[in-house]
Amino acid sequence: MTAHPRPARPVVLGQNQYGKAENRVVKVTRDGATHHIKDLNVSVSLSGDMDDVHYSGSNAHVLPTDTTKNTVYAFAKEHGIESAEQFGIHLARHFVTSQGPIHRARIRIEEYAWERIASSDAGSRPLGADEVRHSFVRTGQETRLTQVTYDGASWEVVSGLKDLVVMNTTDSEFWGYAKDRYTTLKEAHDRILATEVSGRWRFGWTGDAERMPHWDESYEQTKKHMLRAFAETYSLSLQQTLYQMGARIIDHRDEIDEVRFSLPNKHHFLVDLEPFGLENDNEVYFAADRPYGLIEATVLRDGSEARIPVDHSNL
Amino acid sequence: MTAHPRPARPVVLGQNQYGKAENRVVKVTRDGATHHIKDLNVSVSLSGDMDDVHYSGSNAHVLPTDTTKNTVYAFAKEHGIESAEQFGIHLARHFVTSQGPIHRARIRIEEYAWERIASSDAGSRPLGADEVRHSFVRTGQETRLTQVTYDGASWEVVSGLKDLVVMNTTDSEFWGYAKDRYTTLKEAHDRILATEVSGRWRFGWTGDAERMPHWDESYEQTKKHMLRAFAETYSLSLQQTLYQMGARIIDHRDEIDEVRFSLPNKHHFLVDLEPFGLENDNEVYFAADRPYGLIEATVLRDGSEARIPVDHSNL
Amino acid sequence: MTAHPRPARPVVLGQNQYGKAENRVVKVTRDGATHHIKDLNVSVSLSGDMDDVHYSGSNAHVLPTDTTKNTVYAFAKEHGIESAEQFGIHLARHFVTSQGPIHRARIRIEEYAWERIASSDAGSRPLGADEVRHSFVRTGQETRLTQVTYDGASWEVVSGLKDLVVMNTTDSEFWGYAKDRYTTLKEAHDRILATEVSGRWRFGWTGDAERMPHWDESYEQTKKHMLRAFAETYSLSLQQTLYQMGARIIDHRDEIDEVRFSLPNKHHFLVDLEPFGLENDNEVYFAADRPYGLIEATVLRDGSEARIPVDHSNL
């Protein structure tokens, strides 16, 4: 809170930030006839010496949000887009170091993945000389996320993903829980466990003097470990699975100190087919929408400080 | 229109249909330790001798929508889900043949695709004996669609897809168009062409006496031809690309007589970087939301009748 | 279908249309210090002599979708926006009469309603001399719709609304329905009836020589009759309520010949509180999402032709 010192003002300004949200930028890189694309949604939030614009409407310290938008597009040309994280670092550094009143920049990025359209029966073999190399289809699976924050001295990078829907059709139980007068749930010894993963992980990297992680490799490996932990955990509760997903990441990825998941329990209810004279041996399920269980937790490297907010929003 | 014969009624009932929409059914099939899943969203619409329920509220001819829901789940057990089309055929036949007042059934199905989570570094090789075979991740790409209609005598099957986003980063032009006093657009000789494909294709199969198409193979091949036509067409307009996509399907898939596409032109505007002293040689684009061009057309096998409605809705 | 006459072509082009969708236009009219606003989302679809652009990519007959967008904004200035219907008529007439190859124009419009923010305790009394007259809050209730089609000779205007959620907490029953082996539903003699109304109504007006309806008054009255029919019908089925809603409009509004409704049955299930030793005397309900009953029907003035498509999409 940047409390305003004028006497007798009963109302003061607290934390504030501003910027242009959801700048959709697509970058095409041409390597001869072979094209590569990066497809990002970039949101800029700036903070600093901004009392005047709130109290009096003076914009002298305000770099327009339109300018922050222009900067996103110009930087896509000037610096290219090596990775979402690297692009965010370029932007955050620029705003903090070039504008005196701006003391902190937070850059949030969503990345959408694309894959090539095969133009022959080649499948996964290398493209031939006469094949199309500029056609893409959006993979449509998870959305990759990153948030880069810089205050002129140290960095915080929190990456993650959302919209990744996973399901185990067995190896999940739920029993032995607390009961009160409102408990009617029957214990389950073989159920479907499904969730739509929303995860965030914070890197230990904080300073320009340290070796920077390899962002893309880190993402691929982190996603892989997370999926395998989901698949391989024999689950007695979604909390247990969540913890395993987080612990597997901390165990395998030295560059990551903290993970937070928000996992809706996408209930699949076994349909009662008895009224129709049919047995339902864990075969036919009703996939429900609302309500849903919601399991949220942080998993940390021992000794690390928890910094990912309890309620992380998406943009 | 089923005009009601009572004299002096100035208002009459026209086309009507009813049923339970969006029944979410997940079917698990266990082949030893290896599980398979089908994930459908099934909507039932029934029509027939339904004047009374509209005029007087008598439900004597009305099989409850709740019963149509139960039937979806019971049929998942009784018949299994071989393909969305085959499942729709089972349901449509049942309603029309078992309930006298019901003369027509239309079953609409959305199908969501899942792939296995690899539980080792195996990648695409076959699973080993000790690997997990019941874990899945939703592919998240297109939604597969089908609509099966049966009136007791003949069948109409219209399949398709939606939510498939594709992009060519070159080999697209747009020029030589009509101009009037409101025209300001500059001609383009190298632009991005991107769209989110919504397509429907009608099968020639109409009767139980005919050989039924292989629905899953048809879907995979149709999608493949459509994507390749998109990728390989040097495009002078999105209309030309649309026609090529449809014609390729008609040319290669004998079982399909008619295709209709609704293709939003997902504009990617080249950003003007000149004010910043930068050149933009088809590298940096702004991906716009609204407004968007919308190109819609039917492509037919010569001699076939056009039956897919102009405005096909999604459910 | 505009079948193409060239010999030996096994594939032909069928119905097609194109244009710019979702042009968001806000028009401010200043009457001294008192401002008025119109907030529309306008979609243009043009058809005509368009074979060449599909077969060869020649755009000679294609007025760019960008031009149709410009026309929307220019017409907002040139003609103003008296009503959504009148604005659509201006646009449709323009495209068909000014471009030879264009034979048909269809303009679809969504309108969002706004009301003034009261700037004192005045409430509903007239604004005083010193009060703010340029501040608005979006009402957020239904979205008003219209579709204007013109082929150079006659007009078709279909207006309507969507997103209007209504509920009766009593005076609704459902019993006496057909039963089969999949029927488990219990009869209900007092239930909640709720739906989200999607309605379309077609005007009898087809020609410039006829007196044009008063569009805004027609909309207000039609909505009022529809709501009252919903409220005042003692309902034995949602079909009966739907018919009453349509019939009330046909009875009271001479300018309307046909109405079509798509009414999802937004189920409110009575919660079973018995396990907790509580009685639930039609007090506590669970509002469900999916699946939902879906009731659709056309209601017509006797002698009129049914022209609203069975599956009307929203844009």
Place this chain on the structure above:
Amino acid sequence: MTAHPRPARPVVLGQNQYGKAENRVVKVTRDGATHHIKDLNVSVSLSGDMDDVHYSGSNAHVLPTDTTKNTVYAFAKEHGIESAEQFGIHLARHFVTSQGPIHRARIRIEEYAWERIASSDAGSRPLGADEVRHSFVRTGQETRLTQVTYDGASWEVVSGLKDLVVMNTTDSEFWGYAKDRYTTLKEAHDRILATEVSGRWRFGWTGDAERMPHWDESYEQTKKHMLRAFAETYSLSLQQTLYQMGARIIDHRDEIDEVRFSLPNKHHFLVDLEPFGLENDNEVYFAADRPYGLIEATVLRDGSEARIPVDHSNL
């Protein structure tokens, strides 16, 4: 962070919470023939002594999310729903005081407003004896929100709203801002200012010994002051308007100590009509979607602690 004391564990559990989200409950209260409704979406989050369920899958401390759902419905009967806040207080107190391992409960509620359908030309006058009193239409404007948190000792209530779209068509300027090499924006001396308000306000009330606010009156008055501040502020920046909205609430509502707003600048761009020989004197605007400015800030009663998180999510 509840660090786990076992030696040599390199990974620990941090903040965690669980519960059932989005329980949709509709409560009907019958006052003779006159019905009243409350329509809520209730999400429960519980925290406490939950290490075991994460580390080992033991559910002994876990009251099932299904039970928390049942409790919501049972409490709607047992306590009624006086207001969203009061209902949340009942629920939070119950979970913390009845289950030893649960140390904190957070209840989030969305409320949807309904108004009566007038069943005659009465308009706003009282209903007559023969008029329908059980028919409602959803107002569709803002969604009312509250979040009640209880740790067994003190309360925190943060209420608010979202989805409230407002617009001033004049009395807004933007100029005198900082400029750098990426600045191209032209200064504006008369522009549209529009936003979709997302606001949260924290009550000073923390303990059962204090007099509880009148929640419904507080909401109505807070919304009124907020709207008037928006309408009456001659704005030199959206930040200034935001501060005025917050300060007006703090000034007028003693029960509120802190307000936080997230205000997207819903850009309305003046359309350039010059190419068509038309002048655009602040009449015709293009309502843009993305990107948008995003202005966020906290406004506080002097001496109060800022406790509303920077990024407040909606559920």
